[in-house]
Amino acid sequence: MKAFAELLDRLSLTASRNAKLRLIRDHLASVPDPDRGWALAALTGGLTFKEAKANIIRRVVEERVDAELFRMSYDYVGDLAETVALIWPTLHGANREPEVSEVIEALTHAKRGEVYGLIENWLDALDADGRWALLKLVTGALRVGVSARLAWQAAADYGGVDVADIQEVWHGQEPPYVDMLAWLDGKGERPQVEAHGRFRPVMLAHPIDETTEMPRLNPVDFVAEWKWDGIRIQAVAEGDIRRLYSRTGEDISHAFPDVVEAMDFHGVIDGELIVLRDGQMGSFSDLQQRLNRKTVDAKRMAAYPAGIRAYDLLAEGDEDTRPLPFSERRARLEAFVAAIQSPHLDLSPLVQIEGWEELAELRANPPEGDARLAEGFMLKRHDSIYEAGRPKGPWFKWKRDPMLVDAVLMYAQRGHGKRSSFYSDFTFGVWTTDEVGQRVLTPVGKAYFGFTDEELKQLDKFVRNNTTDRFGPVRAVTATPEFGLVLEIAFEGLQRSTRHKSGIAMRFPRINRIRWDKPAGEADELGVLEGILIPTGT
Incomplete structure (x- = not known):
């Protein structure tokens, strides 16, 4: 736990991206398996403990510390882990400090009534830094300025590979990522990524500077799409597996069973998750009625029917279509969506570009209908392949002024x-x-x-x-x-x-x-x- 606590502490104290990358890279190099893999899982939000809740931590603390003192301290500090770490009375002569892997193993299999005692014993065994790191791990609220993308980049730097390679294998692996880390160590083969139902790393766009970049671009080379105000998703239907992923690879299928049930195809669609009523798009406020829910009842699904507005085809059958140019992927997507004929799936229309000035006018004054709910335009080169990450040049986003x-x-x-x-x-x-x-x-x-x-x-x-x-x-x-x-x-x-x-x-x-x-x-x-x-x- 000491190494993990030191990592979190140092990450929280530096704002430098390069320094954070170096800290994570050094941790992967110096800490043995499985603890380094568990640290990577924690940094990327890959750990959840069903029975370990914040209210249990509060109960544990209030048994040892005056409840009003704890409330006032928490109110002042503003962070549960930091408050508990500082206010917990040190118990000298306590048991040895637990390893990260021990904590995760115990919490993964603990029943609700056992969690209280586990946390209490660990808090007794740890110093203030260790207590802070423990509770960050338990709650999942690390807040140390590290995104999943940054952690992936650090892993890529450590192994001397491209970050797209990490993203490609990541969602086929389970924490603590022993096989992946062995590959990055140079002691194993690259993990296989051919499993059905896997997530593909998404391609992202750069914001365009309309005063410096846009005049240098030829509108003939691009096609425009409305930038829809939903959430980016990836719909994967391969073999008997159907999954709906967020742009970061989180499986959100459970919240949208109506959409998953309608994924009657074999392939992978990149698109926008929206509320879709009779072919008309609902507002983002409508979509929020469905987001971040563990389950959804029939009444809510009927009131806010979700759907996918498709704008790219990443796989058709068993064929990976990402190496194809956008114009060819688009043509195949149009035929793909037309063949499915589902009320939960439609096609994002293209906007032909005659010139930037005309497109700017359309962006500022969109026509009635769904376009009023768009955030602006996506600009995509006809010849662009589908590359993971945010390559400079193929795709741009041109949002409306706020x-x-x-x-x-x-x-x-x-x-x-x-x-x-x-x-x-x-x-x-x-x-x-x-x-x-x-x-x-x-x-x-x-x-x-x-x-x-x-x-x-x-x-x-x-x-x-x-x-x-x-x-x-x-x-x-x-x-x-x-x-x-x-x-x-x-x-x-x-x-x-x-x-x-x-x-x-x-x-x-x-x-x-x-x-x-x-x-x-x-x-x-x-x-x-x-x-x-x-x-x-x-």
């Missing part, structure tokens, strides 16, 4: 990890009129990013100096027409939502500017947002 609104800061909460000492999660609202005709604020969204470290300090100071009330970890701040902090919020779109008091939900809100210069009473009214609403179900 919408902007001036809102007033209403509430704040501390962040996690390195932000646990700062108020960094902000709720903001716009003005409306209540039932007695008084001008009041109504919350319309939350933002967690878009500001610099220096601006974060300024926002934190404002919250601390202007707190008016407390609701657990949440702080209400002064927000009246006469005094308040105006935030210019950028967002990608709006949908009507019955889950929010204001009746609307923002898509990807973030702080674009802090308007220290603007009086709170001059922030926008709810009517401004209602005027650009996309009705739910359209």
Whole structure:
């Protein structure tokens, strides 16, 4: 556990991408199997323990520490693992420290009633750093600034292979990845990747700079597609296996049984998961009714029928079509989708490009129908093969300019990890009129990013100096027409939502500017947002 704890600690303290890569690479080189593989699984989100829940950790702590002291400490620190690591009373002469593999083995097979005792004993045996690492491992909330992609790159660097090779074999392996690591050590063969139902590494696009890059590109070489506002998926149906993957390779089949059942084909489709009613696309707010659910009932499936809008064909039958040019893959995709004839599958239409100016006009003023729900355009070269990762040149994304609104800061909460000492999660609202005709604020969204470290300090100071009330970890701040902090919020779109008091939900809100210069009473009214609403179900 010491090596794992040191790895997490050092990762959390560096913002440098190259430094993080070096730390993970060194860990793979110095730590034996299976612990190094388990560390890789933890960093990539590949570990879950069914019976180990955060509420059990709280119960364990409250048996040893005054409950009110723990609550106040947790409120101040903002991170469960860090709070417990610091507040847990050291028990001298405890048993030896457990290895990472021991912890994982025990939690994997533990019954619910056994988890409490396991965690208690481990906390007794570990020092503060070890306790912190243990609880990060148990909860899965590492928050050390490492994405799965970064961990894959570190593994590729360690083995001297391309990151696409790691992605290609990754989803056919199980933690602790002994065979894969043996291959990277040069002591084994590359793991086989021909298994049916496997995930293929996705191809991603670069944002295009319309002032410097676009003038150098010939529109004749490209085709445009609408960039749909759903989630990127990969539909794999091979042999008797049918799976629906997210863009990162997470199996989400259980949440969309209606889509999986309709995958009556043999091949692999790359596309967008959307709500699809009678051939018409629903809003992202509709799709959210289906996301992040372990199960879904028939009523919800009927109200929000999911489907795939296909835009690429990665395999047809047993043939890998990724080496083919996009124009040929597209022609085969059109025939493939037409042959299936499913209400849960349609084809993403192409937009022929005559010139960049005409496309810019269409991007700014999309026609009625599904195009109003698009985020902009994808630009794809006719001759592009399907390459894993984000190659420069073949594909570009050209998103619409974000919408902007001036809102007033209403509430704040501390962040996690390195932000646990700062108020960094902000709720903001716009003005409306209540039932007695008084001008009041109504919350319309939350933002967690878009500001610099220096601006974060300024926002934190404002919250601390202007707190008016407390609701657990949440702080209400002064927000009246006469005094308040105006935030210019950028967002990608709006949908009507019955889950929010204001009746609307923002898509990807973030702080674009802090308007220290603007009086709170001059922030926008709810009517401004209602005027650009996309009705739910359209």
